[in-house]
Amino acid sequence: MQSSTLYNKILDKLIPPNHWCNQRLKDLCQADTDFFEHTLEQQGDFIHFLCLVHLYVTDNSEYKQLSNADLSILIRTHPKKQILKELISPYPSGISNILKKLNNRPYSKQAYYELITLLQDTKASNHLQHAPSINPNNIKCIYALGHSWRDLKVLRNVKTSKDISTIIFIHHSCLKLGTNYPEFIELTSLKKINDIEHLIKWFMRRVVKINFPAPPWLGNNNIRPITNGTQLMQKSKAFKNCISDYLPDALLGTCYFYTSDYGPAIIKLNRIPFFEWEVDEILGPENTLLSNRILNKIYNEFSRNGIERKVNIDFDQPILNMLSGTWR
Secondary structure: OOOHHHHHHHHHHHOOOOOOOHHHHHHHHHHOHHHHHHHHHOOOHHHHHHHHHHHHHHHOHHHHOOOHHHHHHHHHHOOHHHHHHHHOOOOOOOHHHHHOOEOOOOOOHHHHHHHHHHHOOHHHHHHHHHOOOEOHHHHHHHHHOOHHHOOOHHHHHOOOHHHHHHHHHHHHHHHHHOOOOHHHHOOOOHHHOOOHHHHHHHHHHHHOOOEOOOOOOOOOOOEEEOOEHHHHHHHHHHHOOOHHHHHHHHHHOOEEEEEEOOOOEEEEEEEEOOOEEEEEEEEOHHHOOOOHHHHHHHHHHHHOOOOEEOOOOOOOHHHHHHHHHHHO
16 A cells, blocks of 8 residues: 555545545545555546445435445446446436546536436437537536527537526527517527537627617717617626626616716616616626716706606515516
């Protein structure tokens, strides 16, 4: 057996010290002197297999009773597929092939749970089986999407959290807009897209063709409405804020945005039950707060045109549900 320090360093390279499966690996090696050598002889998918065993063993009454020594011998002497079949129910077919596509580093518990769930979904499983490799961001993104989007080619190119945010935003926007604008839920052209950049272009080509509903107030020289998706995306980028997230709501007419030379500022209006419109938020670039003097100027401009500032009213949930169902 290696010296204790070297031994731990080798194990920590396989599974980092702060990872939830690190101690299990050390316990198995400590309980069974052959398990250390066995681990070093295995391919990269062994670590993912071990993480799955550790994750699901507590849910299996038979495996839960095994000592680390017995479990280590079982892992060394039995096929992986047999062990996973006994631990995971329903067992997702093709998991052995999937584990070989994962990165060399172990994933989070959530990533493994989501992966197993996806492999139990026919469309997602088929997509993952044909993917050249699968990273945690691929899993997170596909898991967050609706069933109809789970086999799109573009999902194979998800690498960063920004990619995830972009795809999920477009997906949620298309779902919201699909009822009124069927072109947003037409999947034939979507299935041909291979990368994130082309997905964004696909979405924007449809967005720019749609103007927002008529603004609640036409504005003046100092305060002007944002009247289409292109303008909203441009202002979101210029002000470094997240108003672009409200694009589907703006297209559907449940909120409206204005820009103001006072500040400068972005003003968000909400459409509300009975009261029509209210000024919800006024913020400067990067969501900075504005002085009371500037805020009052903007509030007064809107007030003179029949739009008042937001008033917080505490409705009971049943009443709120009834109201929100009446004005849309």
